[in-house]
Amino acid sequence: MAKHLYDETGRLTRFVLRRDRIRIPLWIVSFAVVSAVVAVAFTDLYQSDQERQAIAETMRNPAMTAMVGPGYGLDNYTAGAMMAHQMLLMTAVVVGLMSILLVTRHTRTDEEDGRIEMIRSLPVGRLSNLLSTLLVMALVNVLLAVVVGFSLYALNIETMDLEGSLLYGAALGATGLVFAAITAVFAQLSQNARSTIGFALGILVLGYFVRAIGDIGNEAVAWLTPLGWILRAEVYVNNYWWPVLVTVGAAIVLSVLALYLNSIRDLGSGFFPARPGRKVASPLLQSPFGLALRLQRTGLIAWAFGMLLLGASYGSVLGELESFFGDIELMQQLLVQTEGFSMTEQFIPMLMSVMSIIASIPVLMTILKLKTEEKNGRLEHIVGRAVSRNRLMGGYVVLSLLVSVVMLSLTAFSLGATGNATMEEQLPLGMFFTASFAYLPAVWVMIGIAVLLIGWAKGLSGFIWLYLTFSFAVVYLGGLLQFPEWVQKLSPYGYVSRIPIEDMDYGTAAILTGIAVLLIIAGFIGYNKRDIGN
Amino acid sequence: MTVLKTEGLVKKFGSFPALNGVDIEVEKGEVYGFIGPNGSGKSTTIRVLLGILKATEGQATIFGMDAWKDAVKIHKRVAYVPGDVNLWPNLTGGEVIDLFVKLRGGTNKSRREELIRRFDLDPGKKCRTYSKGNRQKVALVAAFSSDADLYILDEPTSGLDPLMERVFQECVMEAKAEGKSILLSSHILSEVEKLCDKVAIIRQGKIIEKGTLKELRHLTGTILLVETKEPMPELATVKGVQGIEEKEGALSFQVDQQELDNVVRYVSQFGIVRMESSPPTLEELFMRHYEGTGTTERAGVGGEV
Structure with a gap:
């Protein structure tokens, strides 16, 4: 009997691998490449012990500990110690995200879409699907550990030995495993894919903050989350293996729990009761704009918190800046040297450019939702009723414009507020807002391009993400890599005044806004002329 | 009074002609059946009528x-x-119904409640938990609780159970009684037969037959069921006889209207024991146009009577 619970697990495992034959290698290779590139960059940037030690000194503050974790080996800050200190936690969070997405995809999403029902009608065990998913995740994370470990070792960096490198990889893999198991449990508890991802992601993000609180204050608190455990491996410093074993052990226990929960529930059901929803629509939900807002509400709230956090984390290091940059040749290169301004003030435009590009992501997601709705065949309901194309698209454009203002305001506020809280010398809060709002016309141009693409060439609308990535590359790395001036001018973000070290250029801002308006109008014209649907 | 009219409607996707000259006309107070197999152009015609797709050529007026x-x-x-x-x-059925009614303009609360009850829909559930039939109910409740003059229904009963199908048919009849017009595209021929005053059959983007059911039947002929004392060996060779089948010891076949007289004469030579005649069902009409002609081949002209 028990044997039949797992019939055909092997075949399903191969099936999962077949479905993800591109996705999985892409994730693993990305982690290996990013880790290797950062390790090489660290060794190139800080070649002498003194340089590394100078960095170590700037790391001795609660803000940095909260962000990247406790600094082991700060007294002897080797390239390896630096890598493990600054990169392990961040990478582990992304590995956790990978596991959450992959597991949900093969469990709740498949179940919700009725695919598991078809599989289960075949001579396949009741738990085979979940077990095959977990087996694939085990394989993925072991491969990840080995590939990342050996590629770090292969760099031949003196302080990054074989054991440390493998432990670095293993810590990542163990994190991946435990979050795969956590997601598997939530896939049984909640009734749909959306809340499965929501709960698992919540545990991941909450884990990051709980660990931050623990690392700053009471170490016992940091033990509440796997993210806290793996940091205790003290990779490249003391190389403890037991935290990895503990994490893997927890993953196994949680996997067994998930399998047990799966065995006692009905297909399609969950353990968390589904809340009864509203029987009638609120007055807010009775227009295309209301619908656009409602559909993206949760996502936008999450992004708003994200932007607050981003601003706060940059703000919290502003206080450390003077000493920080004094020591780093690299950063001096990155920043435009201008007389009469403090290092902090010179740093603000660069922070703003990065944050405005990140803030553009939710803005563009808002407007591109219009295309997703079309792809999913839901616009027919709207256009088939007394709603003009202008009113439909207008709703999304207005919402994305509002989102741009809200996101940039939140960024400016949290950067300014936390910055002033940590700095001895206060800067006016209004200046932060001006610096941030200076980017609004550039963001609007991006909205304009997206509207234009949706109106005339909806198949190409993904191009806007490529353009945003390009903008990020030229604006962020432009100074460092000594790009010629004209390359920066290929992106709307390259035209923005660098407040406070430059004065606000209202002329350029007006031209950018004008271009945005023209692009949006052109997009509306196209949208009114074309077919809706696939 | 003509409520809906298309003239020479052509819609090309790239070089592929999805519609190749569609002419239909719906009068006020009429239920107009629009039938044809999958991919024949029913939904494309409807989307053009709704201004969701732009016609390549021709006129569509409502x-x-x-x-x-x-x-x-x-x-x-x-x-x-x-x-x-x-x-x-992530929206509930009730929210979606309200949104749809609001987007059309006008609300009718009591009608909404009544239809939700008649269609036995739980409006408090999220749409992701609805089965296909329940999603269909949401769209039907939204449509029938709005006070429209023309209802355009594209295979509205797919996924509904027989009880709900009946509720749907009642709703259509009520709308008709109020003088509303209905364009009903459907696969379910018995439903079309029951509800529709006129029918258009579409194949490969072209209307190949239209008119009242009576007219269509007249074009096609009669179904005869004949039992004779002696066997009729040559029946299959008689002009105008098609689709011979044996049923309950008798022969059933279809006779072209203009050959009816000849066929009855021929049959009577064999000593008629029993003879029943019936009009062809819509299904028989429909099959006649499609039998032997692949619905996906582009060159077929066999259906153009």
């Missing part, structure tokens, strides 16, 4: 207005149920 240019004005008086109802997974 209430005398252009279906593309005056879409919004027209839609204030039109209720539409798509064939494949995709809803927002």
Whole structure:
């Protein structure tokens, strides 16, 4: 009997691998490449012990500990110690995200879409699907550990030995495993894919903050989350293996729990009761704009918190800046040297450019939702009723414009507020807002391009993400890599005044806004002329 | 009064002609059946009528207005149920109904409640938990609780159980009794037969037959069921006889209208024991146009009577 619970697990495992034959290698290779590139960059940037030690000194503050974790080996800050200190936690969070997405995809999403029902009608065990998913995740994370470990070792960096490198990889893999198991449990508890991802992601993000609180204050608190455990491996410093074993052990226990929960529930059901929803629509939900807002509400709230956090984390290091940059040749290169301004003030435009590009992501997601709705065949309901194309698209454009203002305001506020809280010398809060709002016309141009693409060439609308990535590359790395001036001018973000070290250029801002308006109008014209649907 | 009219409607996707000359006409107070197999152009025609797709050639008018240019004005008086109802997974059925009714303009609360009860829908559930039939109900409740003059229904009963199908048919009859017009595209021929005053059959983007059911039947002929004392060996060779089948010891076959006289004469030579005649069902009409002609081949002209 028990044997039949797992019939055909092997075949399903191969099936999962077949479905993800591109996705999985892409994730693993990305982690290996990013880790290797950062390790090489660290060794190139800080070649002498003194340089590394100078960095170590700037790391001795609660803000940095909260962000990247406790600094082991700060007294002897080797390239390896630096890598493990600054990169392990961040990478582990992304590995956790990978596991959450992959597991949900093969469990709740498949179940919700009725695919598991078809599989289960075949001579396949009741738990085979979940077990095959977990087996694939085990394989993925072991491969990840080995590939990342050996590629770090292969760099031949003196302080990054074989054991440390493998432990670095293993810590990542163990994190991946435990979050795969956590997601598997939530896939049984909640009734749909959306809340499965929501709960698992919540545990991941909450884990990051709980660990931050623990690392700053009471170490016992940091033990509440796997993210806290793996940091205790003290990779490249003391190389403890037991935290990895503990994490893997927890993953196994949680996997067994998930399998047990799966065995006692009905297909399609969950353990968390589904809340009864509203029987009638609120007055807010009775227009295309209301619908656009409602559909993206949760996502936008999450992004708003994200932007607050981003601003706060940059703000919290502003206080450390003077000493920080004094020591780093690299950063001096990155920043435009201008007389009469403090290092902090010179740093603000660069922070703003990065944050405005990140803030553009939710803005563009808002407007591109219009295309997703079309792809999913839901616009027919709207256009088939007394709603003009202008009113439909207008709703999304207005919402994305509002989102741009809200996101940039939140960024400016949290950067300014936390910055002033940590700095001895206060800067006016209004200046932060001006610096941030200076980017609004550039963001609007991006909205304009997206509207234009949706109106005339909806198949190409993904191009806007490529353009945003390009903008990020030229604006962020432009100074460092000594790009010629004209390359920066290929992106709307390259035209923005660098407040406070430059004065606000209202002329350029007006031209950018004008271009945005023209692009949006052109997009509306196209949208009114074309077919809706696939 | 003509409510809806298309003339020489052509829609090309790239070089592929999805519609190749569609002419239909719906009068006020009429239920108009629109039948044809999958991929024959029913939904494309409907989308052009709704101004969601732009016709490559030809005219589509509703209430005398252009279906593309005056879409919004027209839609204030039109209720539409798509064939494949995709809803927002995180909204409830009740929210979606309210949104749809609001977007058309006008609300009728008591009608909404009544229809929710008649269709036995739980409006408090999220759309992601609805089965296909329940999603269909959401679209139907939204359509029938709005006070429209024209209902455009694209395979509205796919996924509904027989009880709900009956509720749907009642709703259509009620709308008709109020003088509303209905364009009903469907696969379910018995439903079309029951509800529709007129029928158009579409194949490969072209209307190949249209008219009242009576007219169509007349074109096609009669079904005869004949039992004779002696066997009729040559029956199959008689002009105008098709589709011979043995049934309950008798022979059933279809006779072309203009050959009826000859066929009855021939049959009577063999000593008739029993003879029943019946009009062809819509299914028999429909099959006649499709039998032997692949519905996907482009060159077929066999259906053009």
